[in-house]
Amino acid sequence: MITEERKAALLNAMAKLEAYRQIQNEMGRAVSAFNFRQADQLLSFFALDKKDVSLEYADEGVFRGPEAVKAIIQETVGAEPKPGEMLDMQLTTPIIEIADDLETAKCVWWMPGAGAVPGENEDPTAIWAWGELAVTFICEEGIWKIWKLHYFRYIKCDYKKGWVDDTSMINRLNTPLHPMADTTTYHNPYSPTSIRVGIPCPPKPYAAYTDADKNWELDENKNW
Amino acid sequence: MFDVTIEDFDLLSDEEFEQLELEVGRLTSCWMVSNMRGGSAIYWDDQRIGEKRHEYMALKHPSVNVEAEMAFRNKPVVDSLEGNSLVHPLTTPVIVVDKTNTKCRSVWRSLGVEGLSKFREKPMAIISIGSVPGANVVEDGEWKRLWGAWLRLTKNEYHAGWVESMEPTNTRPPLTPEQDKAMLGKYAYQKDEIRKAVPEPPHDDTWEVWPDETDQSFQFIHLEQ
Known part of the structure; x- marks a missing residue:
């Protein structure tokens, strides 16, 4: 006799597998939209109906709320592309944990990327x-x-020089932070003097998202 | 869209339900092993020695030499962590879980980058291409690594390229070229050699052919031919 609990556990496991596939596909589509400079398409993957939707990148600050997220994506991804400009990011090393309640998921990918930055008359x-x-x-x-x-x-450098010899692009210039950005929570790119810290950390299995999960990716406790 | 309901299971016999349960479990295991490998990659880049961490290795398995493993983890190979990094992204997964959902063999490939500073000198930028063969078992309800290691294809100074440069595995004392080639460099790129087809990814019948989880033969089938 198969118990109802066992049936419920199997249904949950099947739903998680389907969610795993969907999340990988959605993130892949979002990264393609980013690479192709499709700002509206990229924004369609965000939960813009959530007041606390957010986007943080490198040391450019945290963009909290739908208006801030829309603004920074339109101003960067949506900016007029220049001839020869390119940035192609790729998703690898997926670490994905879906909450038992199937309402949220915590994910980490490592992203190798290559680009081309146009210059003035060169x-x-x-x-x-x-x-x-x-x-x-x-x-x-x-x-x-x-x-x-x-x-x-992790690294941002001139291809010819490499990540040890060229650290000129790892930190933002000393210009005012975007007016809609809050202070950066974490920034530790590779440099010849930096020390790696294992951040973002791998997500751990969890039952349901709570306030304690805010900034889960910055947990430095490795002995979990 | 996922539209299976719990009532759908009433259409199955107990035997059919149990088979479905097992197969869903095996698919979930592929995912969990991927997560475990990803977590290991993060901690591989974070090279603090002797630090307490979530244990990804199956230390309770009789084949694991815990003493040797702990000695390895506590042995420094660089003076300082400054400028040192090992980012080996995992791609091209091939994962085969056995029919009982308790053992797994896998191979990933990786195109990685490193920074290496052994004695606080200016780091060397390194391109590191390789693969990650291994086996996992379930221990305390979690998929753990039974064995598995980085298998080098290239480890070259960035500007020199992989034809002109091959850096040995960093150990103390340093390996001779002969020692390196006998270890992690055994199947590495050599400009004057035909590449050996190692590691072969596990085939679907890997557990029927090599039922012992400690058996690493599946990687080397092309060497025997």
Whole structure:
């Protein structure tokens, strides 16, 4: 005799597997939209109906709320592309934990990337742009949406020089932070003097998202 | 859209339900092993020695030499962590879980980058291409690594490229080129050699052919031919 609890556990496991597939696909589509400079398409993957939707990248600050997220994506991804400009990020190393209640998911990917930065009256400069991505998804009416996205820069350097010799692009210039950005929560790119810390951390299995899960990706406790 | 309901299970016999349960469990295990490998990759980059961490290794398995493992983890191979990094992204997964959902063999490939500073000198930028073969078992309800290691294809100074440069595995005392080639460099790229087809990813019948989880033969089938 198969118990109802066992049936419920199997149904939950099947739903999680389907969610796992959907989340990987949605994130892949979002990254393609980013690479192709499709700002509106990229925004469609965000949970813009959530007041606390957020996007943080490198040391450019945290963009909290739908208006801030829309603004920074339109101003960067949606900016007029220049000839020779390119940034192609790729998703690897997925670490995905879906809450037992199937309402949220915590995900980490490592992202190798390559790009080209146009110059003034000269050929574009080929660059490496590698990072790590920590994303909290939320399921809204059966669709997985990006609720909180945090991109961590690992390396950003002139391709010809490499990540040891060229650290000129790892930190933002000393210009005013975007007016809609809050202070950066974490920034530790590779440099010849930096020490790696294992952040973003791998997400751990969890039952349901609570306030204590805010900034889960910054947990430095490795002995869990 | 996922539209299975719990009532659908009433259409199955107990035997059919149990088979479905097992197969769903095996698919979930592929995912959990991927998560475990990803977590290990993060901690591989974070190279603090002797630090308490979530244990990803199956230390209770009789084949694991815990003493040797702990000695390895506590042995420094660089003076300082400054400028040192090992980012080996995992791609191209091939994962085969056995029919009982208790053992798993897998191979990933990786195109990685490193920074290496052994004695606080200016780090060397390194391109590191390789693979990650291994086996996992369930221990305390969690998929753990029974064995598995980085298998190098290239480890070259960035500007020199993989044809001109091959850096040995960093150990103390340092390996001779002969020692390195006998260890992690055994199947590495050599400009004057035909590449050996190692590691072969596990085939679907890997557990029927090699039922012992400690058996690593599946990687080397092309060497025997």
